[in-house]
Amino acid sequence: MKISSGAVVEGGTSLNYKTGNWRDQRPEIDPESCKQCGICQEVCPDDAVRQVRDRYEIDYNFCKGCGICAYECTAEAIRMKNEEK
Amino acid sequence: MADIRVVEGSEAVALAVKACRPHVIAAYPISPQTHIVETLARMVADGDLNAEYVRVESEFSAASVVSGASTAGSRSYTASASQGLLLMTEVLYASAGMRLPFVITGVNRSISAPINIQVDHQDTISLRDSGVIQLYVESAQEAYDMHLAAFKIAEDPSIMLPVMVCMDGWVLTHSYERVEFLDQEAVDRFLPPFKPENYLDTANPKTWGSYAEEDVLMEFKYSIHKAMTEGKSCIRKIMAELTALTGRDYGGLVEAYRTGDAEVVLVAMGSMAGTIKDAVDDMRREGKKVGLIRIRCYRPFPYEDLVAAVRGAKVVAVLDANVSMGSEGAVGLDVKSKLIGRPGVPMVIDFIAGLGGREVNSTAVREIVDRAERLSSSGLPPPEAEWLDLNPAIVP
Numbered sequence: 049m050k051i052s053s054g055a056v057v058e059g060g061t062s063l064n065y066k067t068g069n070w071r072d073q074r075p076e077i078d079p080e081s082c083k084q085c086g087i088c089q090e091v092c093p094d095d096a097v098r099q100v101r102d103r104y105e106i107d108y109n110f111c112k113g114c115g116i117c118a119y120e121c122t123a124e125a126i127r128m129k130n131e132e133k
Numbered sequence: 134m135a136d137i138r139v140v141e142g143s144e145a146v147a148l149a150v151k152a153c154r155p156h157v158i159a160a161y162p163i164s165p166q167t168h169i170v171e172t173l174a175r176m177v178a179d180g181d182l183n184a185e186y187v188r189v190e191s192e193f194s195a196a197s198v199v200s201g202a203s204t205a206g207s208r209s210y211t212a213s214a215s216q217g218l219l220l221m222t223e224v225l226y227a228s229a230g231m232r233l234p235f236v237i238t239g240v241n242r243s244i245s246a247p248i249n250i251q252v253d254h255q256d257t258i259s260l261r262d263s264g265v266i267q268l269y270v271e272s273a274q275e276a277y278d279m280h281l282a283a284f285k286i287a288e289d290p291s292i293m294l295p296v297m298v299c300m301d302g303w304v305l306t307h308s309y310e311r312v313e314f315l316d317q318e319a320v321d322r323f324l325p326p327f328k329p330e331n332y333l334d335t336a337n338p339k340t341w342g343s344y345a346e347e348d349v350l351m352e353f354k355y356s357i358h359k360a361m362t363e364g365k366s367c368i369r370k371i372m373a374e375l376t377a378l379t380g381r382d383y384g385g386l387v388e389a390y391r392t393g394d395a396e397v398v399l400v401a402m403g404s405m406a407g408t409i410k411d412a413v414d415d416m417r418r419e420g421k422k423v424g425l426i427r428i429r430c431y432r433p434f435p436y437e438d439l440v441a442a443v444r445g446a447k448v449v450a451v452l453d454a455n456v457s458m459g460s461e462g463a464v465g466l467d468v469k470s471k472l473i474g475r476p477g478v479p480m481v482i483d484f485i486a487g488l489g490g491r492e493v494n495s496t497a498v499r500e501i502v503d504r505a506e507r508l509s510s511s512g513l514p515p516p517e518a519e520w521l522d523l524n525p526a527i528v529p
Contacts, residue, residue: 051352053293054232055345056331059338065346 067094071113073128075106081125088117088126136314142273142305143168145312146212146238146298149280151182152320153236156207159187159198163217164250165302166240170212192217196224196237203233204341206332208284212238214302216245218256222263228295229264229357231342234287234329235295236280237265241403241454242302243489250302251490254402254454257299258463264357266296266364267432269402273310275383276300278375281315285324285371292364293329294357299431301404303490315379323378361433368430386435388427389442391417395424397502398443398479400468401452402428405486405493409452412498423502428464436471443472446479448509450501453518454487461485461518480509483518497521 077088088104089097096111097104106117118126140148146169150158158177160170176182185202189195192213199209213221218239228235239257243249257267266286270276276298283296300306315323331339345353369385376382390410392398401409406427416423426442428435443449449472453462460466465483472478482505487493501521508516 049349051345051349051356053356054331054341055230055343055353056232057340057343059340061340062344065344067344 066109068096068107068109068111071108071111072131073113073115074108074131075111075113075115075118075126075128077104077106078125078127079103081123083123083125085122087120087122091116091120136316138312138314139309140273140312141168141307141309142276142300143307144172145273145277145310146280146300146306147172147176148314149277150210150236151176152315152317153210153281153284153324154208154321154326155184155210157185157187157199157202157209158211159189159195159202159209160211160213161189161192161195161217163192163214165242165306166212166214166217166238168306169238169240173210192220193224196221196228199235199237200224200228200231200233203228203235204231204333206327206329208288208327209235210237211235212240214240215242215250215256218260219244222260225260225263225265225295227342230353232293232357232360233295234284234293234327236283236287237295237297238280239267239297239299240302240306241299249489252301252304252404252454253488253490254299255456255488257297258455260297261432261463264294264361265432266292266294266361266368266430267299268296268430269299269428270305271404271406271427273305273308274312274381276305277312277314278379278381278383281320281323282371282375284327286364286368288327288329289364289367289371290330291367292360294360294364299403304404313379313381319378323374365430365433365435365437368433383429384427385438386428386430387438387442388425388429389438390425390427392424392426392442392446394422394445396422396447397424397505398446398449399423399425399452399498399501400428400439400449400464401425402431402464403454405452405454408493408495409498412495415495416499416502421502431464434467434471436467439468439471440475443479448505449479449481450505451481451483452486452493452501452521453483456485456488456518465518480515482508482515484521485518486521491522493521
């Protein structure tokens with residue numbers, strides 16, 4: 049890979065930067081307990097929670113493991129687990 | 134016919150900037166930079182200069198405006214001093230990283246606290262690691278010439294970095310000197326329009342300074358360092374081109390003044406060099422083999438020229454108008470780092486001199502030469518930096 053002078057790249061390409069590798073704790077949603085309220089999606093600072101049909105999923109490409117979703121989940125459906133690499 | 138006039142140093146700078154046809158100027162006033170930007174603001178207001186003059190609320194904004202304007206492909210200029218330069222610091226590092234070739238006049242003034250508006254080099258020296266090229270000038274004429282060179286150096290495709298022309302506050306900005314001006318056609322021939330490879334364009338959007346993880350960050354930083362170190366030959370070439378145009382030769386990156394057979398070599402930057410040259414001439418008349426190296430291009434550091442110029446000297450005495458607290462002066466540290474380990478190099482002694490406008494006159498220069506000679510022949514290792522003209526009795 050050749051780097052560009054001034055780190056100038058094509059615009060609108062931030063999704064290419066997978067910042068999820070910063071994570072050392074991963075949130076996991078228990079589909080049984082989840083009430084689909086969507087609070088986790090609202091509070092996620094990285095916009096890493098997606099609604100997929102009738103459930104919510106974490107996009108681990110961008111989730112940095114801050115744990116705000118687990119803290120805010122009223123149904124206690126999200127558990128933070130140690131990331132293993 | 135050359136246009137020759139007696140003008141204030143600040144006006145010489147403003148006229149140089151005008152001749153370079155900048156698109157955008159943004160500045161926040163601070164002494165002793167004010168006359169430069171007031172003059173440019175008046176030129177724009179009077180319709181003598183077709184540029185956008187952006188009044189901003191801080192130096193952080195001034196640097197941000199010229200950074201953004203440069204990204205859009207505009208030739209851009211700002212100027213500041215002292216605290217204002219420090220407030221620009223974050224933006225200047227980012228601008229160097231994004232390879233934005235604007236020009237800044239760094240008007241040298243002491244850093245608070247205590248508050249002081251007189252000249253020393255602490256402000257611009259504090260920016261030496263930012264990736265901004267730094268040229269230090271001795272006279273109003275050189276300030277004029279170097280602003281023309283600065284844009285050409287900055288915009289060279291192999292360099293593409295901000296360039297700061299450092300000039301001593303008051304001593305150079307507010308003194309009147311004879312200055313020879315180039316005509317507009319000559320400047321236009323020397324400095325063609327700015328045409329960067331990348332510029333902001335809604336039809337072809339790009340991101341500057343995008344994200345870089347640990348796998349490539351060092352390579353980005355190295356590319357800035359490489360543009361500087363390898364850029365020295367380009368800077369020399371541009372200086373030579375300007376010499377051909379003006380007939381004025383300042384010696385490229387380093388001016389060596391009577392160093393040929395010198396046993397004591399002084400090293401300094403900026404207007405202080407004028408006094409030192411007079412002192413050198415006086416001492417030469419008395420048979421003392423003394424010379425001066427004036428560093429004009431401080432970043433990139435021209436160690437090759439420096440090493441060549443001190444060859445055969447017994448002792449090098451550096452006059453540093455700055456101090457790295459807890460260590461020594463920045464120029465002294467640079468000089469030592471490039472000489473150490475070479476065979477037969479002279480002892481280097483650092484003198485902290487002229488902080489906050491403290492006068493460095495020819496008597497002081499003679500004292501430094503005597504002191505350096507005594508220390509180098511004492512058989513003792515070089516002492517820590519000596520603070521010239523310090524009055525220890527009043528130090529709390």
